[in-house]
Amino acid sequence: MSSGSGIDVRYVARLARLDLSEEEAVLYQRQLDRLLEHVESLQRLDVSQVAPTAQVVPLTNVLREDVPVPSLDRAAALAGAPAREGPFIRVPRIIEEQE
């Protein structure tokens, strides 16, 4: 497996939008290095002639008739949101104001 120098926990945490403390970064670095060591065993397998399996049951492109059906009520869907304004979910500003 071309795992190179192994996992850079801080970089991966940024990709995952997950802040880590100093202690966490050290702990997870050690634990994930150990896990990657374990999964290196897959390197021994010859999979050159093998197709990947995403899931085992032969179902693809499951479609249904394009018919409107009742869905979750808007108020119910919004009830669990941490911050609301009218029929919207409120979040910090995403787009900067133009000069």
Added chain:
Amino acid sequence: MSAPHEWSATRIAAAVNAGEISAVEVLRAQQAQIERMEPEVGAFLSLTAGLAQEQARRVDEAVAAGRRLPLAGVPLAVKDNMCLQGTVTTAGSKILAGWVAPYTATAVARLLEAGCLPVGKANLDEFAMGSSCENSALGVTRNPWDLRRVPGGSSGGSVAAVAAREAALATASDTGGSIREPAAFCGVVGMKPTYGRISRYGLIAFASSLDQIGPIARTVEDAASMYDVMAGHDPMDATSLPRPVEPTARALRDDLRGLRVGLVREFDTKGLGVEIDAVYRRAYEQLAALGAEVVEVALPHAEYGLATYYLIAPAEASSNLARFDGVRYGLRVDGGSVQEMYGKTRAAGFGPEVKRRILIGTYALSSGYYDAYYVRAQKARTLMASDFERAFAACDLIACPAASSAAFEFGAKGDDPVAMYLMDYYTIPMSLAGLPALSVPCGFAGDGLPQGRELPLGLQLVAPLYEEARLFGAAHAYEQATRFGLDRVPPVLEGVR
């Protein structure tokens, strides 16, 4: 005469349907038992007394109107990663603490329609990631057979509730062993169906190509009846199988004549210790004594199961759990920007095991590593499925252990995640192949406990895809002949601490 909380689901439903006892009376006895057991066992994250009461009245009205319900008045624990409208549904995570489900999972809705009384939401490892229930951020569940030990996981609350007679049935979910290992640890029956048999709609996703809901019960017959109610196509889940479901509770058998049972060459039980090895050897002998033809089969790639699973499952989890970002539901920790809010919310909301899996999964899917890790694991998954296909050409069922040990003490696995993952060594290959499998009690081990105290062990039976009826049928024959799960009760029920 025994109290209804000690009865099987089958007996409760028969008595309620016959008008011998009301669902309201069953519920009253059940709630008294929950009150006695919860301080010791801690199976539930929340109790849903109001809902159960309402449902009990509805069942009694239906029965009075002449209807017969397959699970009339049967108390049910719902694993807390399944939505039940109006109940707090947490998946054992701080990130969902206090979140109220706005709809009901299909499997749970079918159980309610069949007459079940939802008594509470059962504890689990956070987002069903774990093998001991110790990863729950919201509660501690103890094993009713020894309160110093874990109930197994991730469905620890579900199995503890059923073992401690806090419910006759419980829903559970299995991704790599989360039904079968805890069922073995708590001496109950736990079954994972073929992938796609039971709708996942309303199940909080962990690894979507592996997650499957299944029943927990004290008898094989009860588990089969519960499965029969939950199984079947659901248009709300695109992976739900559009094929007819053969009723299993009517296919129970008393012997194994005409069945070839395969023992896996690679699953030698000597490494599990003299005591446990002897239990499994005797279990295999009993299968033969019941008329099965015992043959040897090979699963040459089973040893790669753990490595394969610990790439695929975290990869899918890292994607599924991206939705927990502080925007639409659950916890939000404010930050100056949206990015900061995401990072802080997820840091505060997720526990250590979930973070580890998000990290490893993100890594396995990241640019430059995707082919080397994720795709390679998917190819190994193909090899494992082919192993089973070849094995099932030579046998009708496979028998092997359901877990690598009996229930262990809290903290026993330290902070080495791989030590915990090894608990699922015997269950992961079947999950990767999507096969139906169950755990049925097969004996006891002392494991260093004082004289007279023992822990249950589970025999895993595995069937080819879609052969749930064969699986339950054989498990019933074994259960009735050996009675390991039927005659002994956990010491906590007799007041032993």
